Amino acid sequence: MNWLKPRLGAGVIERRCERERVFVVRGLTKIYLMGEVEIQALRGVDLDLYAGELTVMLGASGSGKSTLLNILGGLDRASGGEVRYRDQDLTRARDRVLTDFRRRHVGFVFQFYNLIASLTARENVALVTEISPAPMRPEEALDLVGLGDRLDHFPSQLSGGEQQRVAIARAVAKRPAVLLCDEPTGALDSRTGVRVLQVLQQVNRDLGTTTAVITHNAVIGDMADRVIRLADGQVQDIQINAARRDPAELQW
Amino acid sequence: MRDLVPIAGQVAAIAVVLGAGVMVLILSVTTLDALALSKARFYESHHFAQVFADLKRAPEGLARSLQEIPGVNQVETRVIAPMRLEVPGFPEPVRGQILSLPDGRQPRLNQLYLREGGLPDPERTDQVVISAPFAEAHGLRVGAPLTAIIDGRLERLTVIGVALSPEFVYQVGPADLLPDYQRYAVLWMNRRALGHAMDMDGAFNSLLVSLQAGADQDQVIEALDRYLARYGGVGAIGREDQLSHRFLSDELDQLRVMATVLPAIFLAVAAFLLNLLMGRIIQNQRQSIAILKAFGYTGWDLAVHYGLLTALIVVVGAALGVGFGAWAAEGLAVIYTEYFRFPALSLRLQPAVVVLAVLVAAGAAALGTGRAVFGAVRLPPAQAMRPPAPERFRPSWLEGSALWPRLGQPTRIILRNLLRHRFKALLSMIGIGLSGGLLLLGSYQFNAVDHLLDIQYRLVMKMDTHLVFTEATSERALAELRGLPGVAYVEGYRRVPVRLINGPRHYRTGIEGLEPEPQLRGLLDADRRPIRLPPEGLFLTDYLAGYLDLEVGDRVQVEIMEGHRRILEVDLAGTVDEPIGVSAYMERRALNRLMGEGPAISGAWLLTDAAERDRLFERLWEVPRVAGIGVIADAERQFRDYMDDTVLVMMGILLVMAGSITFAVVYNNARMTFSERVRELATLRVLGMTQTEVGWVLIGEIALLTMLAIPLGWLVGTGFAVLLNEAMTMDMFRVPFIITTWTYAFSAAGVLLASLLSLLLIARRLRDLDMILALKTIE
DSSP states (O other), rough: OOGSSSSSOOOHHHHHSOOOOEEEEEEEEEEEEEETTEEEEEEEHHHHHHHHOEEEOOOOTTTHHHHHHHTTTTSSSOOEEEEEEEEEETTOOHHHHHHHHHHEEEEEEEETTOOOOSSSSHHHHHHTTTTOOSSOOOOHHHTTTTTTTTTTOOGGGSSSHHHHHHHHHHTTTEEEEESEEEEEOOOSOHHHHHHHHHHHHHHHHHOOEEEEEESSSSSGGSSEEEEEEEEETEEEEEOOSSOOOOOOOOOO | GGGGGGGHHHHHHHHHHHHHHHHHHHHHHHHHHHHHHHHHHHHTTTOOOSSEEEEEEEEEEEEHHHHTTEEEEEEEEEEEEEEEEEETOOSSOOOEEEEEEEEOOOOOSOOOEEEOOOOOOTTTTTTEEEHHHHHHHOOOTOEEEEEETTEEEEEEEEEEEEEGGGSSSSOOOOOOOOOTTTEEEEEEEEEEHHHTTOOOEEEEEEEEEEEOOTTHOOOOOHHHHHGGGGGGGOOOEEESSSSSHHHHHHHHHHHHHHHHHHHHHHHHHHHHHHHHHHHHHHHTHEEEEHHHHHOOOOOHHHHHHHHHHHHHHHHHHHHHHHHHHHHHHHHHHHHHHHHOSSSOOOOOOOOOOOOHHHHHHHHHHHHHHHHHHHHHHHHHHHHSSSSOOOOOOOOGGGSSSSGGSOOOOHHHHHHHHHHTTTTHHHHHHHHHHHHHHHHHHHHHHHHHHHHHHHIIIIIIBSSSEEEEEEEEEEEHHHHHHTTTEEEEEEEEEEEEEEEEEETTTTEEEEEEEEOOSSSSBBBOOTTSSSSOOOOEEEEEEEEHHHTOOOOOHHHHHHHOOOOEEEEEEEEEEEOOOOOOOOEEEHHHHHHHHHHHHEEEEEEEEEOOOOOOOHHHHHHHHHHTTEEEEEEHHHHHHHHHHHHHHTTTHHHHHHHHHHHHHHHHHHHHHHHHHHHHHHHHHHHHHHHHHOOOHHHHHHHHHHHHHHHHHHHHHHHHEEEHHHHHHHTOOSBBBBOOOOOOOHHHHHHHHHHHHHHHHHHHHHHHHOOOOOOOHHSOOOO
16 A cells, blocks of 8 residues: 555654544646646645644645645546545546535535525525535524524625625535635635634534635634645645644734 | 637527528518519510400401590500310310410510510411410420310411410419419410401400500590490409409519518517627626726727627628528529519519618617627726626515425526526517517418318318309209219309499409309308308408408499499398408399399309219310319319418428527527526536536526517417418418417427527536636636
8 A cells, every 4th residue: 555655744644643534645646738738737746634634725826726626626637646535536536426525525615705696695505405415404504604693695795704604604514524615715805814714713623624725825824733835736845733823813 | 709719609699590580581572572573574575555455346447446545555456265275195175265466476565475486477377376384384395286176166276486475474264363384275376367266357355555654544444445335345454453463463462561571570580689699798708808908908999899790790690691582582483483474583682672681680789789898898897807796686576485495496596597687587588489489470371371271172162173154054054064974963153253342442353143052162251150142132252341341231332344234232241251262242043133134154063973073074075165174172282382382482481590590599598598607507516516406507597488488489479470461461362360289389399499409509518517617717
């Protein structure tokens, strides 16, 4: 089982070997064809994500962090290497398998929230709970993000931060194993952003959901268990925080 | 123009909508123009007479006096005779008429256009010119021998020429509706020869007159009638009552209606759809517009850019429409020339019509583009490049319903979207509805025509054989007919040519005298129940009663056009509902009394045994009084062929156009809905919904709109059909306004099929939906 041996962060493995590995990534490459130009977005990424931890992936735009997140979330397929979710191989999974994977295990939070404008907060959450095996009630999920009093508001009646919290409620309502967040504060001012991060932290803490947040904002790294820095499609380094800071203390 | 590539399908679809509208205009106007122009040229170049008069016999010297009538330009006297003809190799006898030509030269009026050969040698008595369609029907060429029976005398003739005459553009027997070129012939021979055969030396029985410019035709006719009365004149008529001209004018009227109503409907629909589609395409391009603006393009530059796009669509659409329209018009005109014979078909594309079509198209497109471009250009670029703020939704009235809580979220998305964009949804619905309406318009006549022929040949013409006598005959002839082999049932009828007059309105037709309860000739009331003729009083075809502005109980003036001419008054006793022809009816003995004659008949209807028919016909032809034998089954077949060839070909073309429009509209609508929803659809996919579940959001919306649009299409189409039907009501036949379930089903099926095809095309896009791109990009 040579592929289980990570080339980086061996110390981490030793310290956390008792913890379950949710994602195992080995030698991951991704090549896009943009017209006639090949773009190598990932050039051999090795990575593990552990159950219950909150990871922040930092990188400039073009570092490959979004590509990595998309592959982890089953939105895209790798060109080479391997991705495993628990004992499931996602590397060459078919579309139907990936859909099922997203449906059962993954919650997504997007930079632009991607709420369905024609549905209320409650209905946006229900959209997911209707197709999940053991979900929370939509009201419960919205309570969790502090929007219990905004159930019947349409997205247009909510502020950006509130919309993002609805999106988080929608993502966690099915009790996913992993929560993947793509620049969740990217479209928000810092005060609102902090509020959103607090919700993410709370979800991670209370539900034990494995959470990965990608951002280019280094400050956010302080709230994570681990910070993974990406550059040029490769993992540059992994930093383990001795203690997670409360998002309320963060400033940018 | 590179940004055309992603929307090429839509642009093509829009061009098709436009092209279809333009094509219908070009097709109908060009066909109409070709026939009208060919007619005008033929009449002009071959000096078609303006007034026609038939009489018993007048001395040639009278012509000089007639020439003196004020307003008369030229006078041509001639001899006309009915005849029977035997064509070698054709088993059935042929009826027809033979007309005189001035010995060895063209007449001054109604000149012949010689297709082949020449005029008879002035010295010869056995040479004839034959009409071209008759020659074609039998493959007769110059030199072919014919045997004719003229006034009971056998004449052996030789074909010397094959010709067309402006008088016989529509060459039809006097009692027929449709030409039968095999069984009805027109011949011309030297005046001296024909006069001799008819005992008309130095006399004439037919007169052609042309008028001076500005002359009053009615006054000339009145004067002619005064002169000719004592020579057995049956009343001079103008072109409007001349048989061939009347049919031709009727057909042109009908085409004119189609050339007005149909293009108006099609172009209006196309213009509306164009406006709709252009508007939506440009709204979808908001982001590109913003980027261009960010690069420093001015609103004017953008207007020019989209103006060029619009111009491209207009040019492509108009070119398609004009090209196909002209091509189809030629085809259709050629079909018409099977029925209307001209020396040459003058087909031309009228620049004014092309310009009109292009202007309408360009106007509609510019309006649609302009509105949308203006809206897009007004946005500051930064705002256009940000993702649009979530659209404002409110709970709708639907949510109070008991059903709402049971609806899944995707269904709620569909309903809220439709209700939020009520106006847009309504426009889409109207768009699809209009194209469904066009489908209905294009197809209803197929069934209606069938229905018309079924009424005519199952309920009205119940005889299988129709006999016309040379002149009024005693009803004792019926007994003789009953004794012939294979005759199962006989019914006699009297037919008197008349002019019906009510104040300023008048109409030439015939009164048919029938048994009180005719068994072989159905007379139907508006509910298609048989009518019993009362012992007194006149019945009119309801169309004719309307035309003459008569109500039941009114007095009608009847001018008898047979024998001794006089004007009598009769009460209008009722109306008859029949789809073909314009006739008047009376009880036969009442008509005999009106005519001051004994129990006379003009012909008879028979029911015969098919097995004995050949023997029967052989015997019938030997009866000297029988001028013509009509086989109803042949007439029905001819009528069906005629309808298939003319009205239904036109309608078939329309149907193809309507189908293209429907597909283009439905596809475009689906495609637009897809682009507008692509971000949401991608989000749903990311959230773990399967392709099928996500597909429902899209398909459900389109399907719901389509379902709502189908009844709208029925409504609109029925309206179009009523419009066309009203406009197309005319003398020769009136297509009953019948829309069958089949027609509605057809329209619905057309729309559904278009939706299905569109969805299949969209399904491919749905499968290849790029979730990542859709999440990252805005709009």
